[in-house]
C-alpha cells in the first residue's frame with residue numbers, strides 16, 4: 081500500500097484537510113485519531129489506497145541504482161556511537177557512502193512519489209520496494225557486527241542494560257521482517273517535523289537514514305519529571321532537557337527502548353534552531369527514510 085501526501089507542518093494543510101502532521105501529538109487528539117483522519121482525507125483525494133507500485137520501480141527485480149551488493153566492506157561500517165544521555169539511541173555517521181547516497185536518491189526519484197511539489201511525504205505499508213528491503217538488510221548487517229568489531233563489550237553493563245549494548249537488541253534485529261513500513265520525507269529549507277514519539281502502532285526499533293542536507297535533530301524527554309527523578313534532580317528548578325544530534329548525509333539513527341518510547345524527536349529548521357557547535361547550519365533540501373515495523377494487531 082502506498083500513500084503519498086503533503087506533511088502539514090510547517091506547510092499548510094494540503095491533502096489532509098487540516099489534519100495535523102502524521103505523528104505529532106497535538107491539541108489533545110491521539111496519534112491514532114490523527115492517522116485515521118489523515119487516511120480518510122487521503123482516500124477522499126486518491127480513492128482507496130492499493131498495493132500497486134504504480135510502475136514506479138519498486139517492484140521485484142528492478143534494482144535501479146541502489147544496489148546493496150556493491151557495498152564496499154569496511155568503508156561504511158563500524159562507526160556506531162551511543163548518544164550520551166539517551167539510552168537506546170545510536171548513530172552510525174558513515175552508514176552510506178556518497179555514491180550509495182546518490183544512488184538511493186536517484187532510485188527514490190524514479191519512484192515518482194514527489195513529482196508534485198506539494199507532495200513531501202510517501203508511506204509504504206507491507207511489502208517494501210526492493211531498494212528499501214536492501215536498505216534494511218544493510219541496517220541489519222551494520223547493526224549485527226559483533227562486539228569485538230566495535231569494542232562495545234563493557235563488563236559494567238548488566239541486567240536490563242543488556243538491552244542497550246547494541247544498536248538494536250537481538251529480538252528486534254532478527255525479527256521477520258525487520259521492517260514493513262517505510263516513510264520517505266522530503267524537507268525544503270526551513271521545513272522540519274514537530275516533536276513527537278512515533279505512534280504506538282509501530283514496534284520498538286526504528287531506523288532513520290538521512291540524505292542531502294545535514295540537520296540537527298533534538299531529543300527531549302516525554303516526561304521531564306521522570307528523567308529528573310532518574311537523575312536524582314528535583315524537577316521544579318530544572319530546565320527542560322534537549323539533546324541535539326547532528327544528522328549528516330548518509331547517517332543512520334536507530335532508536336529502541338527508552339529512546340523510542342520515552343523521548344520525543346524533532347527537527348526544527350526555523351532560523352536559530354539549526355545550530356551545531358555555535359554555527360548555524362546551511363540548510364538545503366533534505367530527504368529522510370524512516371523504517372519501522374507495524375505491531376501485529378495493526
Ligand SMILES: O=C(O)CCC(=O)C(=O)O
Nearest residue numbers: 103263265278288368370
Ligand atoms: O525526517 C526525519 O529524520 C525524521 C522523520 C520522523 O521522525 C518520522 O518519520 O517519524
Ligand SMILES: [Fe+2]
Nearest residue numbers: 103277278345
Ligand atoms: Fe519520528
